[in-house]
Amino acid sequence: MSNRRSILTKSLAILTAFAALAACSRAGGGDNAGTPADDKGPAAEVRLGYFPNVTHAAALIGVDKGYFAKELGGTKLTTQTFNAGPEAVNALLGESLDVSFIGSGPAINAYAKSKGEAIRLVSGATSGGAQLVVKPDIAAPADLKGKIITTPQLGNTQDVALKKWLSDQKLAIGTGPDQVNVTNTENAQSLDLFKRGDVHGAWAPEPWSSRLVLDAGAKVLLDEEALWEGGKFPTTVLIVRAKFLQEHPQTVEALLRGHLRATDYALGNKAEAKQVVNNALKTLTGKSLGEPVLDRAFDNIELTLDPQAKTFPRLAEDAVVAGVAKEAADVAGLADFTLLNKVLSAAGKPTVDTAGLDKK
Template identity: 30%
Template sequence: MKRFTALLSILLFAGLLAACGSASGSSEEKEQVVIGYFPNINHVPSMIAKEKGYYEEQLGDNIEIVYKTFSGGSDFMTALKTGEVDAGLVGPGPAMNNYTTGTDVKIIGAGSTGGTVILAREGSGIETVEDIDGKTFITPHVGCTHDVQFETSMKELGITSERINGTMVHTTGKPATYQSMFESGKVDVAVAPEPWAAVLAQETGAKVIISTDDVAFGNTLPASVLVSSGELIENDPELVQKIVNAHKDATAFINENPEEAKEIAIKDIKEITDQELSKEVIDQAWENIGFTYKVDAEAIQAFGDSSYALDFLKEKPDFTNLIDTQFIQ
């Protein structure tokens, strides 16, 4: 009995030590910061930051950086609202649209400019912009940045989508699938972010109908913006500043080392989409993109006004408090 009692005491003591060890281990778990982005050229700063470890450098060894990718802005914004991501790059359209419905989102920097190209499928019969009337066009999502740019350009010609009693038929899909959609003849026009515009031009013979320079807001509107939540800014501005600093480091790297940046983009896009883009495609796409962390507030407001005019927004927006520039000074 004494031997049993002694053995029981030893087992209980060992269990207590194990429990203490487990508690100690859990207390040392790293805090996670989740960064979101899309697998397209407008989001290369996040790819560079991931490859070069800029977030890790800024945030230190006690923070674990997790990267999460998205195919569209609505999914990204849902993740931001639910706390699945802390910050990241998204099109200005989804950020604006969600802000107007009460989402706690702040634009804390820009990612890139340009990169939206309108192309017609070979055999679609489309030779000019006017020929798009009555045709089917595809964008990543309804009301996304590229959609608003395209529909703004078309409205200036008096051509609108069925959504607002027009003739153009609208469908949506991941940009990586645009090539198969063209090849099957399911759509006539692609509103494509780079590098998928370059893919369509080189792989399918698609014709550029509206270039990046000519599409609405083409070279003034940020094609991607760095966002976070107002709550995170209020609770941990130092963390947000470090996130922005890492983003600025990545932007500087792109502008100083474009060829290496292209190689990193090709690798990252392949890992995410399982589609390997040629150097020629990336070179062509790169010509339509500019990389900057500075935000053009006037362009964002003008874009929001156009979104309202196209009935993507129910009320005319005021984006004065959407943009927080304190971290990019």
Template identity: 35%
Template sequence: MKKTWIFTIISVLLLGVLSACSGGGEKSSSSSNANTVKIGYFPNLTHIATIVGLEQGYFQEEFGDDITIETKTVSNGGLFMEAMTTKSIDVGTVGPGPLLNFYVKNPTFRLISGAVNGGAVLVASEGGGVSELADLDGKKVAIPVIGSTQDVMLRKALQEVNLKTTNNGGTVELFAAAPADTATLFVQNSVDAAATQEPWGNILESQANGKLILDWDEFAWGKDSTNTVVAASDEFLKNKELAAAYLQAHKKAVEFIQQNPEEAQDLVIKHIKDLTGKEINKDETAAAFQRLEVTTEVNEQVIQEMADISKEAGYIDSNDIDGLIDLSLLQ
């Protein structure tokens, strides 16, 4: 019993650090004018391209000294898209799930590049009785937020074993929870599994006795699973020079990460410490980094299947996303 309480206390303390890293709400700078580019992202590993681009000065280098960069961090894709809708974000990285959900309702945003594939896993809690995907029948699974990319990926995986979620007449219950809170849910036996992005999947294994059910190259579309993309508003894209400059900086960041993975991870750790005052674990970051692929490529078929699944789930009325993907500037 004593050991359990010690573990719980340690976990809570750790989660205090990680919750801060995940950006429990929003954080932004506060200038806005015609010469400002507002870049949005999540302060976590799957947004490594944006973080490296900022840390290495690639965005400022490509924009030039006349442009002021304003940054805004959010904790989930819904908040990102709301900020883009209200013009608090011009361009940045977000999951394709929230992006296409908002696009169907308000087609004034574009997917202009890939950023990260993979980076998400399915992990079972120690006492949940789940040892394979089919065991999720009648179980409760944590996801970051309803309609998130990990939500859609889980639904794709469930199709393989003829399971559905409860809101679609099935038996698998979804439980929305911030990734940083999932380890506590595991310790409390409040959920049986979690579909989550990195580094939270690795943390569930190392800190909460979680069992990996589907690794990043097996979950949903495997290595083609699009986790993070670059999204931009139509208004921002009117300035093709700025948009091209952003993408050039993004490509520089991707190439740097591919060629210097350890240094890139150090930049993520530094960036999050600068934002929050807390330092994430280097070994956990390195382990989580092995579960993703940084890329500018986009698998358009996967994005369309995500839209199909979102419609089936009732998140959107239409799966028509023609016009969402525009890779012309990237190419």
């Protein structure tokens, strides 16, 4: 009996150890796109958000060319467009959206607002493509005093970038004659206001910065790429609701395959890709871009599935300096590139570095 008790005791100890190990593995979270217990198979429907901007070219192409739908197979694709990131964040946190192409700033904000629970960064989409463009008589940062500068929405990626830069230039934000008046206005409205002389500049994503320059006579005071090492910074990334990722990793993987196909198409067929994007913009906004604007906008962006993970700690700190956040968001655990690197490896492409962003 004593031997049997000893064997039973040892067996229970081993089982306990395995259970503890499994629990630790699940707690790590960042390395796993769901566990077998979470995985419910392909979703019946996936709701995808994106913006009618050139910086969202991969999304526009993926939808228009049917790359997402083809990869999703029997999963229904429903799409919704937004003016800026905070709107998409509200939809994600309200669970009326599953996946979204979005700016890096709102992605961090969504993660912070949900205390690291609600969303995961699963891919990049675009690097570059944002500029501070102003009236021709503005020659230096100091000339912005007393001027009105617009960004697409409070707390969006360009809003944070502008306010951080103004802080670096020792320029106060406000309505006084020695301050810079930063207002939040939809991109199309900013263009009209600039043409009328009601605003003096904008920190805008493509194609709006190019439209301001070529259609409204603005000039570039600063290209944001000048502020980043190698000129690379994440203008657009892809995020997914964490619960959706856990329950439907196959669906997220299918979307990533479609995303890769759209990006490869754009890189390999630039002229055709421009027309696809322009046609999509006309459908979504009612107006297509002139060829010079389209060419300039595409020249200012880099389509890439690499989200530049190493930039996210600095982006979180920038939001504090910009006065958009009270404290820097802890971005540890934000990223899960498991499925992205699986898709890239299967396509024979280099995998993406998480830069530690997948570890809590």
